[in-house]
Amino acid sequence: MIESSHLPAGGDGGRRPGGDARVPKTAFNHLVFWFLFAQGGIIAAILIPVHVLIQGILGPLNIVPVVDRHYDTWIDALGNPIVKLYLLVLIAAPFFHFAHRIRYLLAQVVFYGGAVVVTLITIWVLLTTVPIGS
Amino acid sequence: MSTSEAHATPREYPWRMPANWWTRSRHYFWYIVREFTAVPLALWLVWLLVEIKRAGDGPARYSPHGSAPFVIFSVVVLLFSLYHSFTFLSLAGSILHFKLLDRPVSASVIVMSQFAAWAVASGVIGFFLVWLGR
Numbered sequence: 507m508i509e510s511s512h513l514p515a516g517g518d519g520g521r522r523p524g525g526d527a528r529v530p531k532t533a534f535n536h537l538v539f540w541f542l543f544a545q546g547g548i549i550a551a552i553l554i555p556v557h558v559l560i561q562g563i564l565g566p567l568n569i570v571p572v573v574d575r576h577y578d579t580w581i582d583a584l585g586n587p588i589v590k591l592y593l594l595v596l597i598a599a600p601f602f603h604f605a606h607r608i609r610y611l612l613a614q615v616v617f618y619g620g621a622v623v624v625t626l627i628t629i630w631v632l633l634t635t636v637p638i639g640s
Numbered sequence: 641m642s643t644s645e646a647h648a649t650p651r652e653y654p655w656r657m658p659a660n661w662w663t664r665s666r667h668y669f670w671y672i673v674r675e676f677t678a679v680p681l682a683l684w685l686v687w688l689l690v691e692i693k694r695a696g697d698g699p700a701r702y703s704p705h706g707s708a709p710f711v712i713f714s715v716v717v718l719l720f721s722l723y724h725s726f727t728f729l730s731l732a733g734s735i736l737h738f739k740l741l742d743r744p745v746s747a748s749v750i751v752m753s754q755f756a757a758w759a760v761a762s763g764v765i766g767f768f769l770v771w772l773g774r
Binding site for chain 1: 714718724729768
C-alpha cells in the first residue's frame with residue numbers, strides 16, 4: 507500500500523515517447539506521507555533535544571528550575587491553550603516521522619496506527635488535564 | 641504427474657536479506673542507528689505525556705520523575721536525539737534547492753540556516769522551560 511505510493515507519478519499517466527501527452531497523476535499519498543515524515547523529522551530534530559536536556563537531565567539533577575518540577579508551575583503552564591497546542595505538535599508530529607523510520611524494522615501498520623492513537627491520546631490528555639480556562 | 645506439479649508450484653523465489661546485513665558495513669550500521677533513533681525518542685515523548693497526565697492527579701499526589709535511572713535514560717535518549725538532529729538537519733542541503741536574487745543558495749548556507757534555527761529554537765524553549773519553573 508505504502509510502497510506503491512512512493513513510486514514516481516509516471517507509469518500510464520506519464521508522457522510517452524510517441525508524443526501521447528497525458529496529464530501526469532499527482533501522487534497524493536506520496537505527498538501526504540512525505541510531508542508528515544519531513545515535518546515530524548524537523549520538529550523532532552529542532553525541539554526534542556532541549557526538552558530531554560532540561561526536563562530529563564538538568565531539572566531532575568536540580569541544576570536549573572524547570573516548569574514540570576513543581577505542581578503549581580506545571581498546571582499553570584498546562585492550562586494555557588498555546589502550551590497545549592505546542593505540546594500536541596511536539597508529541598504527536600514526530601510519531602509520523604518515527605512511523606516511517608520504523609517501518610523497515612517492524613510492521614508498518616502497527617506504527618501508522620500507533621501514530622494516530624498517540625495523536626488521539628495526546629489530545630485527550632491535554633484537554634482533560636487542567637481544562638482551558640480553569 | 642511431476643510436470644503438472646512443477647507448473648502448480650510458484651516459480652518465484654523472493655530474495656530475502658540476511659538478518660545481519662547491517663553489521664557488514666559501517667555505513668549500514670550507522671544507517672540502522674539513525675532509523676533506530678525513533679524508538680528512544682518515541683519512548684521519551686510517551687514519558688512526557690505521562691508527566692502531563694500526572695498533573696491531573698492533584699497537588700498531593702504529584703511528584704516529578706527524578707530518579708537516577710530516569711536521568712540515565714534521558715542521557716541515552718539525548719545522544720540518540722542529537723544524532724537524529726545532526727543527520728536530519730544536514731540533509732537539508734541536499735533536499736532544499738531555491739534561488740535568492742536569481743542565484744542558487746549554496747547547500748552549506750541552507751544547512752547552516754537549519755542549525756541556526758535549531759540553536760534559536762533550543763534557546764527560546766529552554767528559556768521558557770526554566771523561566772516558567774521559577
